[in-house]
Amino acid sequence: MFLALKEIKKEKFRSSLIIAMIVLISYLIFILTSLALGLARENTDAINSWDVAKITLSSNANVDMRQSFLTKKQAGTLTKNEAYLGETPVVAEAKGHKQQSAFFVGLKNSQFIAKNIKLESGHRVRHSHEVVVDDSLKLKGYQLGDKFKLNDDQTKFTIVGFTKRAKLNVTPVLYGQLGTWRSLRGIKMGPVTSVVASENRQYQPHQSGTKTYTRQQIINKLPGYQAQILTFVLMIGFLMIISMIIIAVFLYILTMQKLPNYAVLRAQGIPSRVLVSATISQSILLVASGLIIGTLLTAVTGLVIPAQVPMAFDVPLLAAVGLGILIMALIGSLIPVKTVLSVDPVSVIGGE
Amino acid sequence: MSAFSVENVNQIFGSGTARVHVLHDINFEAESGTLSLIMGPSGSGKTTFLTIVGGLLTPTSGTVTVNGIDYNQRSKKQRDALRLDAIGFVLQAYHLLPYLTVADQFTLVDKVKPKNNLSKEELNAVLEKLGIKNLLHKYPSELSSGQQQRVAIARALYPDPAIILADEPTAALDGPRVKVVGSLLKSLAIDHHKAVVVVTHDSRLIEFTDHLYEMRDGVLTKQPITKE
Ligand SMILES: Nc1ncnc2c1ncn2[C@@H]1O[C@H](COP(=O)(O)OP(=O)(O)OP(=O)(O)O)[C@@H](O)[C@H]1O
Ligand SMILES: [Mg+2]
Numbered sequence: 001m002f003l004a005l006k007e008i009k010k011e012k013f014r015s016s017l018i019i020a021m022i023v024l025i026s027y028l029i030f031i032l033t034s035l036a037l038g039l040a041r042e043n044t045d046a047i048n049s050w051d052v053a054k055i056t057l058s059s060n061a062n063v064d065m066r067q068s069f070l071t072k073k074q075a076g077t078l079t080k081n082e083a084y085l086g087e088t089p090v091v092a093e094a095k096g097h098k099q100q101s102a103f104f105v106g107l108k109n110s111q112f113i114a115k116n117i118k119l120e121s122g123h124r125v126r127h128s129h130e131v132v133v134d135d136s137l138k139l140k141g142y143q144l145g146d147k148f149k150l151n152d153d154q155t156k157f158t159i160v161g162f163t164k165r166a167k168l169n170v171t172p173v174l175y176g177q178l179g180t181w182r183s184l185r186g187i188k189m190g191p192v193t194s195v196v197a198s199e200n201r202q203y204q205p206h207q208s209g210t211k212t213y214t215r216q217q218i219i220n221k222l223p224g225y226q227a228q229i230l231t232f233v234l235m236i237g238f239l240m241i242i243s244m245i246i247i248a249v250f251l252y253i254l255t256m257q258k259l260p261n262y263a264v265l266r267a268q269g270i271p272s273r274v275l276v277s278a279t280i281s282q283s284i285l286l287v288a289s290g291l292i293i294g295t296l297l298t299a300v301t302g303l304v305i306p307a308q309v310p311m312a313f314d315v316p317l318l319a320a321v322g323l324g325i326l327i328m329a330l331i332g333s334l335i336p337v338k339t340v341l342s343v344d345p346v347s348v349i350g351g352e
Numbered sequence: 353m354s355a356f357s358v359e360n361v362n363q364i365f366g367s368g369t370a371r372v373h374v375l376h377d378i379n380f381e382a383e384s385g386t387l388s389l390i391m392g393p394s395g396s397g398k399t400t401f402l403t404i405v406g407g408l409l410t411p412t413s414g415t416v417t418v419n420g421i422d423y424n425q426r427s428k429k430q431r432d433a434l435r436l437d438a439i440g441f442v443l444q445a446y447h448l449l450p451y452l453t454v455a456d457q458f459t460l461v462d463k464v465k466p467k468n469n470l471s472k473e474e475l476n477a478v479l480e481k482l483g484i485k486n487l488l489h490k491y492p493s494e495l496s497s498g499q500q501q502r503v504a505i506a507r508a509l510y511p512d513p514a515i516i517l518a519d520e521p522t523a524a525l526d527g528p529r530v531k532v533v534g535s536l537l538k539s540l541a542i543d544h545h546k547a548v549v550v551v552t553h554d555s556r557l558i559e560f561t562d563h564l565y566e567m568r569d570g571v572l573t574k575q576p577i578t579k580e
Contacts, residue, residue: 002463003449010491012450199367264447267408270464270506271429312505345408348445349399 003278004285007254015286018250022290024296025243026325028238030298033321036232038310043225044172045165046105046134047215050085050113052197054204055218059211063221066103069191074207081200083111084193086181090174092157094148097141103173104150106181112199113180117175117205122161129157130185131174134166139307141248150174150184169222170310199282236321246330247283255279255336260348275340280333287329291322355515355547356405357381361414362364363400363570369580374400375570378414384514387538387560390551391575392567394548398551401567405549406439407431418515438467440513442521446504448492455488457507467548478506481536483529498524505533508539516540518550522557534560 008015013041056075061068065087075084086106093099108112109124117124122144133142144252147156154167157176166173178193185191195203220226255262262275295318302313356527363375370558376399382388391453392398403409405416407423409436418434426434428433445554463471470478474548482502492500508516518537522530541548550557553568564575 003452008458016559023506064474071440075510176400258449260445260447261449262444264445266432267406267441269432269439270460271432273437274464337513348447349383349403349443 001272001277003336004282005279007282008285011254014250014254015166017247018172018286019290019293020286021246021292022243023244025239026291026294026322027301029239029243029298029321029325030294031301032236032239032320033318034302034311035297035309035312036229036236037278037314039170039228039232039313040225041165042167042170042310043222043228043284043310044219045169046103046168047219049118049165049199051198051199052083052113052215053201053215053339054198054212056196056198056203056205056207056210056212057194059209060196063218064223065195065218066116069187070192070193070196070210071190072192072209073194076194076195076205076207078111079200082196082198083113084108084117084178084195085113086185086194087142087168087177088181088184088194089171090146090150090184092150092174094142094146098099100137100140100148101171103171104181104184105168105173105175106193107175107179114175115161117166118162119161122159125160125176128177128180129155130160131157131176132161132163132166133159133174135162135164136167136172138162147178148177157227162248192326221227240324242261243287243325244328244332247329248289248335250286251279251283251333251336252339254282255339259339259343262340263348264345266343267349272341274322275343276337278328279336279340281299282324283329283333287326291325295322355382355384356418358401358405359415359417359551361401361404361416362412363397363404363409364412364481373570375404375411375540375572378570380572382515382549385541385545386548386562387541387548387550388563388565389557389561390549390565390567391555391558392551394553394573396567396569397520397570398567401572402441402519402549402551406435406441406517408435436511437468438514440508440511440516442505442508442516442518443520446500448500448507449501450492453489454484454492454495454503457503458510461507461510465511468512470512475506475510478509478536482506483531483532488575498526498529501525501531502529505536507508514546516546516548518548518552520552520554521550522552526562527556530554530556 057063057068058070066089088104090102090104092102119132143157146159146161149159177190274345296349305311358378358380361378365372365374378401386489395427404411419438423431454458458475476485484499484502484507487495487499505521507559522533525533534557537548537550540546561577564571566575
């Protein structure tokens with residue numbers, strides 16, 4: 001630590017350059033992570049808020065709840081752990097507002113999903129033309145009591161409540177009654193619901209024409225979801241590797257320049273351990289300072305970023321990512337450490 | 353008492369046509385409390401000899417015994433520890449760490465070897481004698497090469513080693529400074545009972561020595577001291 005601190009202090013310019021680089025990279029990684037998490041949440045928030053474990057769909061729906069229709073027979077008998085859920089894409093249109101794409105989710109008030117939905121304001125749906133909507137619509141200027149049309153249904157729907165965490169596939173959800181789902185779908189007879197959702201992990205009906213999936217399986221099949229996650233993971237991974245290479249190159253160059261000095265120290269009996277720990281603590285010090293500044297920048301960004309930007313700052317996740325960067329720095333210092341270990345004191349003794 | 357002894361040491365570098373026989377059957381003994389001077393032309397094997405005595409190079413044949421123990425019986429770690437505690441190396445190429453001030457060069461030794469180093473007063477006395485006391489807060493790049501050499505000498509003395517091996521310690525110094533370094537090395541031997549071995553071209557050091565040797569083509573022979 002002593003040597004590392006002294007060297008950083010003496011080589012202020014070089015050290016600030018490398019710290020600046022780490023700041024930029026860690027900032028970018030933090031922002032991308034928050035963006036990835038934010039987007040992931042906007043994809044899955046609604047499903048997660050329902051607290052379901054298993055979902056039964058038509059076997060020909062390609063694991064897509066919107067494409068699933070179950071008849072009463074297929075839905076089977078429900079216990080208190082199961083609930084009907086009818087989902088359909090809609091376009092909401094209100095005076096003074098742009099058209100708004102949304103998912104209509106029809107529920108039965110008596111079943112557990114409707115009970116799990118927490119209202120932020122307003123009241124629960126009591127009539128067929130009432131909806132509880134995601135609070136992101138507030139940002140777009142909707143208020144309690146506002147009315148809009150859905151698709152070409154002529155009846156007006158009224159917003160009676162707002163709820164948080166009601167997004168599916170980055171699209172706001174409108175909660176209404178199951179019967180409304182039927183009429184929006186134009187169903188007169190046959191299907192009674194899109195899916196049956198269960199809180200019970202062991203739920204496993206065997207009705208023909210249906211298939212049961214876990215919540216995660218449904219989420220993974222959300223359109224574009226996995227591609228998005230993969231893109232972010234790839235970018236973050238590459239940035240981590242880049243930070244590792246930068247640290248490796250920087251320390252390697254510094255170490256190469258110091259080899260004659262290290263050789264003299266070795267000749268004087270200073271153990272390799274001291275030189276190795278100087279190299280490693282230098283890399284940790286540089287990266288840690290970069291991370292701290294990067295974290296501050298991220299915190300400031302989190303404060304000023306507009307609410308519409310889908311960013312979620314999750315401290316444990318960011319801490320894990322920060323730790324990842326630190327581990328990368330440690331790996332990056334392995335090459336210089338190897339050089340330090342191979343220093344031959346005899347090499348400098350004879351001459352200049 | 354013999355601080356270290358060298359018996360029948362031969363050093364051969366390379367093989368085939370590149371083979372060089374650098375040291376021939378060297379026998380040498382350094383007593384505590386004496387200063388020995390080894391003189392010889394460039395390329396005669398002086399530095400190679402010191403490298404072997406310091407345990408950095410294992411000779412092709414022969415043994416080196418320090419404090420009664422043969423190097424062959426010491427692990428690499430033990431040799432490191434021996435160099436840290438018992439051997440003060442003043443190297444031809446001093447290579448002071450560029451980012452440590454003169455004061456920090458000593459602090460580094462404290463960090464690695466917290467005990468049995470020179471006291472503050474003793475260090476100050478050495479620095480004073482060497483004329484570098486006012487340089488404590490300078491970096492090596494701010495020093496002349498003679499000043500760096502004197503810092504390197506002080507650095508080697510700081511752990512208070514029983515054996516001092518110096519390779520051309522006066523190369524960068526002018527006449528008066530040579531006298532200072534010569535008498536310092538001499539007083540280390542006499543007043544502090546150390547075994548001091550100095551390898552040099554510099555005949556100005558002869559007046560301080562107890563024993564004089566000549567190294568010529570890898571052969572070491574004892575010489576009479578003729579003080580002018
Ligand atoms: N590692 C090595 N491999 C091959 N030859 C070597 C090696 N080290 C030293 N030599 C040779 O050994 C001989 C003695 O070298 P040494 O450095 O001991 O001389 P020196 O007496 O210290 O000379 P100088 O006064 O110039 O410092 C030289 O001919 C040198 O080329
Ligand atoms: Mg030499």
